[in-house]
Amino acid sequence: DAMVIQNPRYQVTQFGKPVTLSCSQTLNHNVMYWYQQKSSQAPKLLFHYYDKDFNNEADTPDNFQSRRPNTSFCFLDIRSPGLGDAAMYLCATSRDSRRETQYFGPGTRLLVL
């Protein structure tokens, strides 16, 4: 059974056109993360939520925003996608924080035309 679900799996958008990626989880985990992964690179943390508390990484561009309306769902909004934002976007969850396993979703591949 899927535990971390990401939709869509593939997303094509135009340069500058806002796009939203979604993530849902059935694990009832407190923490949800968004990562950006470019080809042949390690995942890069963009931000995470601990419950409703939002934590932004210092080097995450302002172009990236996130919403977590409830425990199960988290959204990644890219306000004005550029060509450099084409990547795999990974959602992950963990039950709590300290020494807890992260569970990743299958990712959304974003293409910017």
Place this chain on the structure above:
Amino acid sequence: GENVEQHPSTLSVQEGDSAVIKCTYSDSASNYFPWYKQELGKGPQLIIDIRSNVGEKKDQRIAVTLNKTAKHFSLHITETQPEDSAVYFCAAQYNFNKFYFGSGTKLNVKP
């Protein structure tokens, strides 16, 4: 800040041989170290993890060792099979909620 170095970047082995991937970390406060396997077009999947109060952990053909004094940890895969071919990432937890990832190792198991 924390830094995780992972070697080698690519590893090619013959089916049935062993594969070893090594990582070093810099933050002595890190105490949780997962390993992920990522197949093409998929998200990373946890394959094994180790916590700092343990020196070694084994799960069938996969084992992880941790040397906290030297700040390094390693993934060992024995009796490799073609389906083990993937990219493997090590990670170290830091700062309560976050993980630093290594740069990844592309493992190719030749039949």
